[in-house]
Amino acid sequence: MITTRDIAERLGISVSTVGRALADDSRISEETKFRVRQAASEMGYVANRAARMMRGASSNVVALVIPDIRNSFYSTIAHELSKNMEAQGFQLMLSETDDDRMVELRHLRELSASRVAGIIIVPTARPHNDSVKLLRAVPHLQLLRKHPSLGSQWFGVDDYEALRQATAHLVAQGHTRIAYLGGPVELPTGAERLKGFRSALREGGLPDDAGLAELGPPSDVDHGRQAVRRLLEGPSAPTGLVLGSIQLTLGVLEELSQQGVKVPQELSVVGFGDEPGFSWWGPGLTTIGLPIQEMATGCALWLMRRLTTKPGNDGPYTSVSPGSLIVRGSTAPPSGPARARRGGRPSSQAG
Amino acid sequence: MITTRDIAERLGISVSTVGRALADDSRISEETKFRVRQAASEMGYVANRAARMMRGASSNVVALVIPDIRNSFYSTIAHELSKNMEAQGFQLMLSETDDDRMVELRHLRELSASRVAGIIIVPTARPHNDSVKLLRAVPHLQLLRKHPSLGSQWFGVDDYEALRQATAHLVAQGHTRIAYLGGPVELPTGAERLKGFRSALREGGLPDDAGLAELGPPSDVDHGRQAVRRLLEGPSAPTGLVLGSIQLTLGVLEELSQQGVKVPQELSVVGFGDEPGFSWWGPGLTTIGLPIQEMATGCALWLMRRLTTKPGNDGPYTSVSPGSLIVRGSTAPPSGPARARRGGRPSSQAG
C-alpha cells in the first residue's frame, strides 16, 4: 500500500508537507500541492483511515443492527439510510441478529471494536446486559422497537393505533370472532400491537380473552402458515384475521391461497405492511400501511445531525409515525349466522 | 475509551503484559491473565481495531457493492453472506450504487480507505477506470454481472440458458409473437439474457428481429409498468411475454392486474426470479427460478477461504449456477388465429 511517506520520498519532501498538501492546507504553495496531488494520483495513494482514526478522528461508519435484511421493512430502511448517509460521506455496516440476543451481543462487540460512529438498532426482546453497556458508549438510535434500557432515542410507528384501527375495521363490519396473529409480547412492538387489537375488541363490545391471539416468531414465514392452519382447523374458526407482522402476513397469504380459502367470504383478512404482492393477492389485501421510508429518512437525518454537530444534544427524542389502513377487497361483513349478532340491522342478503 | 494502558496502570503492570494476557500468550502466568481479564471486563475494555490494523493486521470487513438492497435478489445475497461471515468473525459493509458508476467509484474509494479485506461486487455497466484500479488492490469477486476488466473471479447464473428455456417454453406452446422486457445490453446480464431470448426464437423458426424487445433500467419497477403498457398498446401486441429482471416483473404484474389483462388467455407471461407473491399472482406466475441463495453461500465460502488461507490462490475462478423454469398457470397456448400457425395439430378447444 502506498503511504504519504512513499510520496514524500519520491518528491524529495517531508511527509508533513505531503499530508498538508493533500489536506489543502493554506500554508503550502500551490505548486507543491499540485505536484503532490499529481504523484498521489499516479501512485494510487489512498489515505489509511485506520491511521487517521488513531489520531482521534471518529470513523465514518454507521451500523444498522436488524433481525433480517430479507424483511422488506428492513431492506427499505437500509436503502434509505444508505442513500442519505452516502451524501455525507458515511458508510453503512450491516449486522443481522436473527433476533438472537447472543448474536446481537457478538455484533455489538465487533462494532464497538471497530469504533463505529453511530448505531441504529432494532433490538432483540431482551438485550444482554453487556449489549446495553456497549451501546451506552456509542451514539445510537432505536428503530421500531423501543427497549427502556437502551435509552430514549427512538424512531418508530404507532403500533397500538395501527392494530386498533385494523381490528376496529373488522369489528365495524360485524365480525365477532376475530383472530390475531403477531409477534410475542416480549417484543415491545408485539405487546403494543396486541394491546391495540384487544382494545379494539373491547371498544366493540366483544370479549378480548377469546384466546384467538396466536403469538410467535414474527420473522418466520412458515410459522405464519402453520398458525393460520391451526386457527382455521380449530373448533371455533374465526371470521376475521388481523396480522401483526409482514413475514407472518406473507406466510398466511401463501397458505390461504394454497388451501383455497375464500376471502373475504369465509375469512376477512387485514395484513401488516404493504408489499408489492399484497395488492394483487386474491381480492386485494386490506392492510396496514406504514411510512417506513419516511421514518428511515428521519432516522438518518437525525443521526447525521447528531454526528456532524459538535454539542452532544443527547436529550430524549422520540418520533412516532402513524400507520394508515389501506382498504382493498379482503375484508367484508361476515356471512352466515354470525352476522346477525351485530344488533339492529336487518339481515338483508343473508345466506 | 479504555485502553490497555488504563488497565496496565490500574494493575501496576506494563501494557505489554496486558496485551499478551488478553492475547492468551503462553508466557504469561495464569494468575496475571485472570487479573487482566477481570479488570478488562470491569472497565469495559474493547480493543481498538484501528490500532491493531496499523500493525499490519488486515481488517475483518467485507464489502458488498450492489445496485439496490431493496431488490430481493440482493437482500437474499446480503443475508446469506452476513450469515456465513458472522461465523468467521467478519463484518459486512453495504454499498449501494444505484447503478451509477460515479457512486460506485465514490464507494470504492471509501472502502479502499477503510482497507476492507474483500469486496463482493455487482458492477455497473461500465465501471470507471479508477474503480478498476482500486479493485485490483483488494481481493474481490464479481457477482451476477461479469465485467472483463474486473478480473475473472465470478459467481453468477446462466443467464443465457435461463432466458432460452423461458422463451422456448412459450415457443413450444405455439406463440409466435413473443416480447422480451429486460435490462440493457450494456449490462453483461442484459446482453446474455437477450441472446438467450433471441436464440430460442431462432431455434423455434421465428424471426428474432421482431423489435419486440424492450430494454431499459432493470431496477425500475415503474419502467416495467410503462413498458408493458407500450407493448400491449402497440399495433401488433404480443401473445407471450418473457421478463429479464425481478423488478421489471414486479412492475409488469402490477400493471397487468390493474388493467385487468387476462392471463394466460390474452397474454402468456414468464417472470424472472421467484418472489413470494409470484405464486399467488393471477393464475400463478410461470417464472425462472434462480438459485440465488446457494450462489451467495458459495460466494461467501469462496471469499472466506480466500481471506483466511495464506497463499494467494488468485487463479481464475468462475461458477455458473443454472436456473430452472417453474411452470405455473400464467402460460398457455395462444388463443385466436395465431395458434393455427404452429403446423399440424388440430385446433381443438379453439374459441
Add this chain to the structure above:
DNA sequence: GCCAGCAGTGCTAACGTTAGCGCAGAGATA
C-alpha cells in the same frame, strides 16, 4: 543596518496495539 513578520517547509510526538529483544529472579546442574 537591524529586527519583525511571513511564507514555506521540516522535525517530532502522539494515537493504541503488538512483537522482538532483554532482563531479573528462581531453580537446576556442574
Add this chain to the structure above:
DNA sequence: TATCTCTGCGCTAACGTTAGCACTGCTGGC
C-alpha cells in the same frame, strides 16, 4: 559456589497520519 536454563515480565520501536512547534530565507518598516 558459579553457571545455565526457564519463567515471567518490561522496554521500545513500529505501523500511517496529523498537529504543534521550530526553522530558513526573504521582504518591508524604522
